[in-house]
Amino acid sequence: MEFNIYESSRDVFLDTVNTKDYIQLDRVSNIYQSLKDSITKPLKMILLYGKPGTGKSMFLTKLHDSLLSSHAAHLYSTPILDESEFFKTLAQDLYGMEYSGELNFTQFMKVVNNKELNGPVIPLILLDEAQLYSSSMMEKIRLLSDTRKVKFIIALHKTEKEDLIAKEHFQTRIWESIKLENASTTELMIYIQKKLMKANCLDTANMFSIKSINLIHKITDGNYRDTNKLMYTLFDIYLHYQQNNPNQINGSQVSNKIIEMSAIHTGLINA
Amino acid sequence: MLNINDLEIRQKNYKLKSYIRYFMIFIILIIISIFAVFLFNYNSVSTVDTNTNILKNKESSLTQDTKIKKQETAEHSNIIKKEITIDKPQEEVIITKEEKLKLFPSLDFIRKIQSSTLNYYEDNTNIQKSVTKKEISIEKKKTIISEASEEKKVVEKPILPIETKNIINIKRKNSNDDIGHVITRFKVNNNPALSLFIAKKYYQLKEYENAYNYALITNEINNNIEASWIIFAKSLVKLKKKDMAIKTLKRYINYSHSSQAKLLLNEILTGKFK
Numbered sequence: 123m124e125f126n127i128y129e130s131s132r133d134v135f136l137d138t139v140n141t142k143d144y145i146q147l148d149r150v151s152n153i154y155q156s157l158k159d160s161i162t163k164p165l166k167m168i169l170l171y172g173k174p175g176t177g178k179s180m181f182l183t184k185l186h187d188s189l190l191s192s193h194a195a196h197l198y199s200t201p202i203l204d205e206s207e208f209f210k211t212l213a214q215d216l217y218g219m220e221y222s223g224e225l226n227f228t229q230f231m232k233v234v235n236n237k238e239l240n241g242p243v244i245p246l247i248l249l250d251e252a253q254l255y256s257s258s259m260m261e262k263i264r265l266l267s268d269t270r271k272v273k274f275i276i277a278l279h280k281t282e283k284e285d286l287i288a289k290e291h292f293q294t295r296i297w298e299s300i301k302l303e304n305a306s307t308t309e310l311m312i313y314i315q316k317k318l319m320k321a322n323c324l325d326t327a328n329m330f331s332i333k334s335i336n337l338i339h340k341i342t343d344g345n346y347r348d349t350n351k352l353m354y355t356l357f358d359i360y361l362h363y364q365q366n367n368p369n370q371i372n373g374s375q376v377s378n379k380i381i382e383m384s385a386i387h388t389g390l391i392n393a
Numbered sequence: 394m395l396n397i398n399d400l401e402i403r404q405k406n407y408k409l410k411s412y413i414r415y416f417m418i419f420i421i422l423i424i425i426s427i428f429a430v431f432l433f434n435y436n437s438v439s440t441v442d443t444n445t446n447i448l449k450n451k452e453s454s455l456t457q458d459t460k461i462k463k464q465e466t467a468e469h470s471n472i473i474k475k476e477i478t479i480d481k482p483q484e485e486v487i488i489t490k491e492e493k494l495k496l497f498p499s500l501d502f503i504r505k506i507q508s509s510t511l512n513y514y515e516d517n518t519n520i521q522k523s524v525t526k527k528e529i530s531i532e533k534k535k536t537i538i539s540e541a542s543e544e545k546k547v548v549e550k551p552i553l554p555i556e557t558k559n560i561i562n563i564k565r566k567n568s569n570d571d572i573g574h575v576i577t578r579f580k581v582n583n584n585p586a587l588s589l590f591i592a593k594k595y596y597q598l599k600e601y602e603n604a605y606n607y608a609l610i611t612n613e614i615n616n617n618i619e620a621s622w623i624i625f626a627k628s629l630v631k632l633k634k635k636d637m638a639i640k641t642l643k644r645y646i647n648y649s650h651s652s653q654a655k656l657l658l659n660e661i662l663t664g665k666f667k
């Protein structure tokens with residue numbers, strides 16, 4: 123298959139959570155290291171929060187992958203909203219026990235209390251999109267962390283659930299609270315260029331000037347998910363022009379016009 | 394699915410909207426600036442006027458030196474020259490006041506109080522010289538004057554030139570306009586003294602026909618006024634009616650035995666008066 127620079131560049135920005143696509147930025151890597159350090163501490167829960175699209179899922183996935191060699195870590199990317207199913211999955215992951223019937227919280231607590239830890243390291247459960255869990259479920263997760271036989275890392279959006287987490291009885295159990303934020307202009311430039319260079323799209327990586335990055339940052343506010351969407355559409359439009367009207371594009375610099383067209387198409391600009 | 398044409402149109406509209414925002418801001422700024430400039434100009438009309446006055450005064454001050462030189466050479470020779478020299482220091486005082494703007498109080502009230510003395514201008518040339526220097530203030534002038542005279546005079550001297558201005562104005566008004574004013578007064582009260590005054594003035598102005606008429610009018614009102622006969626005869630001579638003048642004078646001499654009329658008659662007959 124023939125290599126097309128715009129097509130390859132476009133596919134780089136497909137909105138998927140893949141640790142291979144993880145871009146190490148200075149600020150994020152500092153947060154990542156502090157989170158790894160806090161896992162070794164005798165804490166019960168770690169809270170990871172931020173606006174949608176700030177890279178929580180990617181962050182959690184990356185952490186999970188790196189911990190697998192040293193910890194018994196289990197990532198729940200999609201919330202298990204059924205309570206019985208949640209406890210059955212926990213029993214399976216923590217103790218290798220399979221339940222065919224129902225498993226309620228009381229039964230699971232009995233199991234947890236009866237089981238001893240295999241080693242000095244407490245098993246780690248990483249819960250993504252934890253804002254989708256109900257309040258009662260969160261209370262049960264809190265009680266489970268009180269047994270000190272399982273540790274939870276909870277990633278959630280900044281919603282009402284966060285207020286619940288912030289309540290006093292939760293605060294006493296959360297020992298580490300980490301906030302993820304949108305990228306700055308410089309970080310966004312590094313993010314875009316590193317992502318493209320990782321896919322050997324050096325020509326398109328060099329197309330981005332500070333001015334065009336500023337415009338992208340103005341449109342997306344440094345949100346990684348929005349940036350990915352915008353960049354995907356941007357290269358899709360470039361691909362369209364290349365195939366239909368190649369005279370209208372300049373391969374040396376990203377056109378602000380096409381950036382704005384991408385933003386209009388993705389709904390980031392209301393026009 | 395990408396609809397590039399639609400996207401291009403929407404992008405153009407978006408761009409236009411964004412430009413309209415800046416355009417509106419630009420227009421508003423221009424309107425504000427125009428309004429501000431208008432207000433500024435409106436408020437600064439008075440200051441502009443004062444500036445033009447200052448410029449005019451500066452121009453007049455440039456001619457000042459030459460005038461003063463004339464003044465020095467004239468040295469109290471005649472009244473006209475005195476008037477010129479009087480005008481100069483008066484203007485100079487105004488200039489120094491305007492250049493100092495509002496820092497000095499108005500001395501108008503002192504001018505009104507003080508009585509004028511022409512001797513001051515004849516005697517004191519120091520004041521005129523000091524006035525020629527633009528930057529010297531009124532206070533400095535006072536100190537210069539105080540060196541030459543007593544303290545009482547110090548107050549009077551810088552003010553005196555202004556008072557003499559009134560005298561000058563009166564002299565300058567001795568013109569046809571003033572005769573016209575006297576004529577209107579004469580028409581009201583029919584006073585032969587006024588008509589005689591008019592006749593004399595017209596004679597001085599070499600308007601002999603008018604002088605003849607008003608002398609005749611005076612004579613009709615009162616035929617015993619010697620001066621009216623004299624002016625009447627003189628005007629006739631000037632109007633090249635010498636015979637009529639001689640005839641009239643002879644009649645008057647027979648009637649009144651006026652010595653002045655006789656003298657005039659002799660002068661006319663001998664050809665001394667033409």
